[in-house]
Amino acid sequence: MSKTSLARLTNDYCPQTLFLYGTYDDEGKADFGLFCWFSYVWNGELGVMACIGGNKLTKENIHKRKVFSANLVTEELLPLADYLGNTAGHSPEKERLKIDTEEGRVLPVPVLTASPVSYELEVMQFVPLHDGEVMICKIHNILQDDMLTEKAVGPAEKLAAIAPVHTTCTTYFSWKGESLGAWGEPMAKI
Ligand SMILES: Cc1cc2nc3c(=O)[nH]c(=O)nc-3n(C[C@H](O)[C@H](O)[C@H](O)COP(=O)(O)O)c2cc1C
Numbered sequence: 010m011s012k013t014s015l016a017r018l019t020n021d022y023c024p025q026t027l028f029l030y031g032t033y034d035d036e037g038k039a040d041f042g043l044f045c046w047f048s049y050v051w052n053g054e055l056g057v058m059a060c061i062g063g064n065k066l067t068k069e070n071i072h073k074r075k076v077f078s079a080n081l082v083t084e085e086l087l088p089l090a091d092y093l094g095n096t097a098g099h100s101p102e103k104e105r106l107k108i109d110t111e112e113g114r115v116l117p118v119p120v121l122t123a124s125p126v127s128y129e130l131e132v133m134q135f136v137p138l139h140d141g142e143v144m145i146c147k148i149h150n151i152l153q154d155d156m157l158t159e160k161a162v163g164p165a166e167k168l169a170a171i172a173p174v175h176t177t178c179t180t181y182f183s184w185k186g187e188s189l190g191a192w193g194e195p196m197a198k199i
Pocket residue numbers: 040041042043044045046047060061062063065066067068091093094095096097098099176192193
């Protein structure tokens with residue numbers, strides 16, 4: 010295979026899964042932001058690592074309470090997720106949005122009702138960077154749609170049913186690999 014060295018840093022062609030992080034602000038109001046710098050760690054048990062760049066409401070809320078939820082983004086959720094990823098939590102516009110949420114079963118975090126997989130996370134370690142921060146998290150609970158816990162149905166069928174969204178090249182992709190639009194486009198539907 011012949012390869013080209015790139016002139017800029019990018020993760021193009023390395024698809025990522027998307028999550029909506031749910032936090033509570035000082036008034037107990039739920040805020041959701043869209044995130045893709047999310048992966049897993051091993052520390053005697055499965056954990057999560059998440060990176061937040063710059064300053065945003067999600068980061069402020071996590072610093073105050075040390076807990077948040079991470080809710081898997083599906084094709085059905087994409088217009089809302091895109092909106093939440095392109096609208097700052099501090100803007101009055103975002104505050105007016107009505108989102109169906111429920112309380113975490115183990116931690117005091119807002120969980121997105123329409124997401125089929127939600128993690129309830131506690132930050133065990135903050136790793137500050139120059140203009141970002143990595144958070145190493147303990148998973149206190151994983152909520153899955155009942156359909157995903159069915160033994161008789163295989164993972165391929167379940168994944169096709171929930172259809173998680175992938176992103177790379179500043180574009181969203183369906184579970185089957187079709188383009189669902191550039192960042193900032195799907196939100197036009199809400
Ligand atoms: C597709 C997509 C992925 C994003 N991933 C991240 C991420 O991993 N880390 C980050 O700091 N911001 C990320 N953002 C930006 C946040 O979603 C954005 O700053 C949002 O306003 C955060 O919500 P908040 O202002 O309510 O905290 C992403 C935005 C988009 C559109």
